[in-house]
Each structure stands twice: as structure tokens, then as C-alpha cells.
Amino acid sequence: MSTDTLTRPGTTATKPTPREKPPARQGGFASKLSVNGLLILGSAYMVVPVLWLLFASTKNAADLYGTSAYSFGSFALFENISAVAAKDGGIFFRWMGNSVLYAGFGAVFGGLISVMAGYAFDKFQFRGKNSLFGFVLVGVLVPNTATVLPMYLLASLVGMTNTVWAILIPVLCNPFGVYLARVYAASYVPMETLEAARMDGAGPIRSFCSLGLPMMMPGYVTIALFQFVGVWNNFMLPLVMLQDQQLLPVSVGISIWQGYAVPQPEFVxxxxxxxxxxxxxxxxxxxxxxxxWKSGLTAGAVK
Structure with missing residues (x-):
């Protein structure tokens, strides 16, 4: 006789208690060690050269070759700063001022143009929109050094070489900034807000100035910082465009001094x-x- 228990109609069978799932296995010590090790290596890659500059700037020419790399010298920092300030009538600080002008102009106005273009690509519908944005992405892939010679030839045709405009006009174009601005516009500026402004009678320009730009301000500052650093570190464009030392940025000026340092060690x-x-x-x-820029870098993480 079978001992199986049949379930009568109208009765509910008792479901077996499901087994508890084992807790998720946490990352082991090896994974944490590898991740932290990579972060430490990345931090050291960026910090160690700056530390070397700090230590080496306290040394004179004899201490640079007679002491260890990461040790203070004879505390000649102020003497070195005085020598830098006195060289050629203080031309170094003229170079610094030029770099501030070029980088600041590119950050403020170039960043604003990028924000306006990214906002237009995201919020407006027009013919050839995707094709034009594809050209922008192609511009991101082209290295800046590949465009220096064509820009020099164009500038020479209009007689703009060896002027500040030969540097200021090219820094207004930043394809990567346009791409980032489109991402920020999609994340920060909802279409519902613009529709409400349009219902209240605000036009496209007023909507951008009153709503779009303030809401995209973290993204604008982030793009401006990237542009500032990029223009500040730019070397090839001013090297090709400028011949007057009074117009050079600090990156090119220091490279000229470095060339002098081979026959004259006091330049080191x-x-x-x-x-x-x-x-x-x-x-x-x-x-x-x-x-x-901390808040701007998180744009797009949560929509």
C-alpha cells in the first residue's frame, strides 16, 4: 500500500521552506590589494615628479648633481626665484601672463562655445544633426599636433602669424568639450523644464541663458578646467605660430631655457x-x- 499523501481538492499543499541563499562572497584580499596597488601607482606617477621639482628647486647647480634626488639642497629656492625673475628683465613672468591670457580666454569663451554647441545638439532638432555631431567626434580622435601645420598655413594667408590671435582663435574650438557638454545637457537640463519655459513665452536664447546655462554650470566649469589645462600645456601651436619671445607662453619659454642649459649649466x-x-x-x-568639477564629473551617472 502506497504511503504517499494525496492532496485533497480545496486544500493547499504545504510548500517546502526554500533554502537560504548563501551570502554574496566578498572580494578577497588579493583583489583589494590589486585595486589599491593600482591606485597607489597612479598617484605616485602624478605626485612623484612634482615632489622632485619641489626638492630640486631648493638646490643650486652643484647640489643638483651632488645630492640625492629627493633631498633638500642648500635651500636656494629664493635665490633661484630671484634669478628667474631677473633673467631678461623678468620675461618669465611675461610668459606666465601670456599663458594665463591664452588659457583663461580658451577656458571662459571656448568652454562657453562648447556648452552652447552641446546644448544645441541635445535639445534642438535640425537637418544633419547626427552627421554634424559625427564630425565633432572625428575631431576628438584627431590629435592636436596633426592640425598645427594646416592652421599655420591658414594663419599665414591672412597675416595672423606671430600675433596673439594666432593662439586665441584656435583655442575656441574644443570637440571634446562639445561632446561632454551634450552629455551634461542630457543629464542636467530636462526637456520638461524647457517646455514650461516655452509655454511662458521664453524663446530659445532666453531659455538657454536663464535655465540651461545655470543648470549646466558644473559641466561648464569642468569643461573650462579641461580647456584651461589643455591650453596651458599646449606646446606645438605657439611654437609654430609665434616668433616674438614677448608673446610666448611659459611652456615654450621654459623649453628655450632648457636648450640654453646644455652649454650653460646655470640655467638648470x-x-x-x-x-x-x-x-x-x-x-x-x-x-x-x-x-x-567634482559634481560635474558625476553627470550622467544617475538620470
Missing amino acids: PMVITGSLLSVIPLLVAFILLQRF
Whole structure:
């Protein structure tokens, strides 16, 4: 006789208690060690050269070759700064001012143009929109050094070489900034807000100035910082476009001093000290604007 229990109609069979799932296995020590090790290596790659500049700027020419790399010298920092300031009537600070002009102009106006273009690509519908944005993405892939010679030939046709405009006009174009601005516009500016503004009688320009630009301000600051750093570190464009030393940025000026340092070793401490001084504006810009670019880098993470 079968001992199986049959379930009568109208009765509910007792379901077996499901087994508890084992807890998710947490990352092991090896994975944490590898991740933290990569972060430490990346941090060291960026910090160690700056530390070397800090230590080397305290040394004179004899200490640079007679002491260890990461040790203080005879504390000749102020002497080196004085030598940099006195060289050729203080031309180094003229170079610094030129770099601030070029990078600041590119950051403010070039970033604004990128934000406007990215906003238009995301919010407006027009013929050839996808094709034009494809050209923008192609511009992201083209290295800046590949465009220096064509821009020089174009500038020479209109007599614009060896002028500040030969640097200021090209820095207004930033394809990568346009791409980032479109991402920020899609994340920060909802279409419902623009539709409400349109219902209230606001036109496209007023909607952008009153709603779009303020809502995209973290993205604008992030793009401006990227543009500032890119223009500040730009070397090939001013090297080709400019011949007057009074118009050179600090990156090209320091490279000229580095060429002098081979036959004249007294230029070596000035090159090192000038390189350290040229980093300070970048650090100040990132520290003062960190609350904007930190929030801007998270755009698109949550929609």
C-alpha cells in the first residue's frame, strides 16, 4: 500500500521552506590589494615628479648633481626665484601672463562655445544633426599636433602669424568639450523644464541663458578646467605660430631655457624653478573650483 499523501481538492499543499541563499562572497584580499596597488601607482606617477621639482628647486647647480634626488639642497629656492625673475628683465613672468591670457580666454569663451554647441545638439532638432555631431567626434580622435601645420598655413594667408590671435582663435574650438557638454545637457537640463519655459513665452536664447546655462554650470566649469589645462600645456601651436619671445607662453619659454642649459649649466636651476612656478596656477584653479568639477564629473551617472 502506497504511503504517499494525496492532496485533497480545496486544500493547499504545504510548500517546502526554500533554502537560504548563501551570502554574496566578498572580494578577497588579493583583489583589494590589486585595486589599491593600482591606485597607489597612479598617484605616485602624478605626485612623484612634482615632489622632485619641489626638492630640486631648493638646490643650486652643484647640489643638483651632488645630492640625492629627493633631498633638500642648500635651500636656494629664493635665490633661484630671484634669478628667474631677473633673467631678461623678468620675461618669465611675461610668459606666465601670456599663458594665463591664452588659457583663461580658451577656458571662459571656448568652454562657453562648447556648452552652447552641446546644448544645441541635445535639445534642438535640425537637418544633419547626427552627421554634424559625427564630425565633432572625428575631431576628438584627431590629435592636436596633426592640425598645427594646416592652421599655420591658414594663419599665414591672412597675416595672423606671430600675433596673439594666432593662439586665441584656435583655442575656441574644443570637440571634446562639445561632446561632454551634450552629455551634461542630457543629464542636467530636462526637456520638461524647457517646455514650461516655452509655454511662458521664453524663446530659445532666453531659455538657454536663464535655465540651461545655470543648470549646466558644473559641466561648464569642468569643461573650462579641461580647456584651461589643455591650453596651458599646449606646446606645438605657439611654437609654430609665434616668433616674438614677448608673446610666448611659459611652456615654450621654459623649453628655450632648457636648450640654453646644455652649454650653460646655470640655467638648470632656473628651468626647474620655473617649471615648479608654472604648476602653481593649475593647482590654484583646481583647488578653487573643485566643488564644481567634482559634481560635474558625476553627470550622467544617475538620470
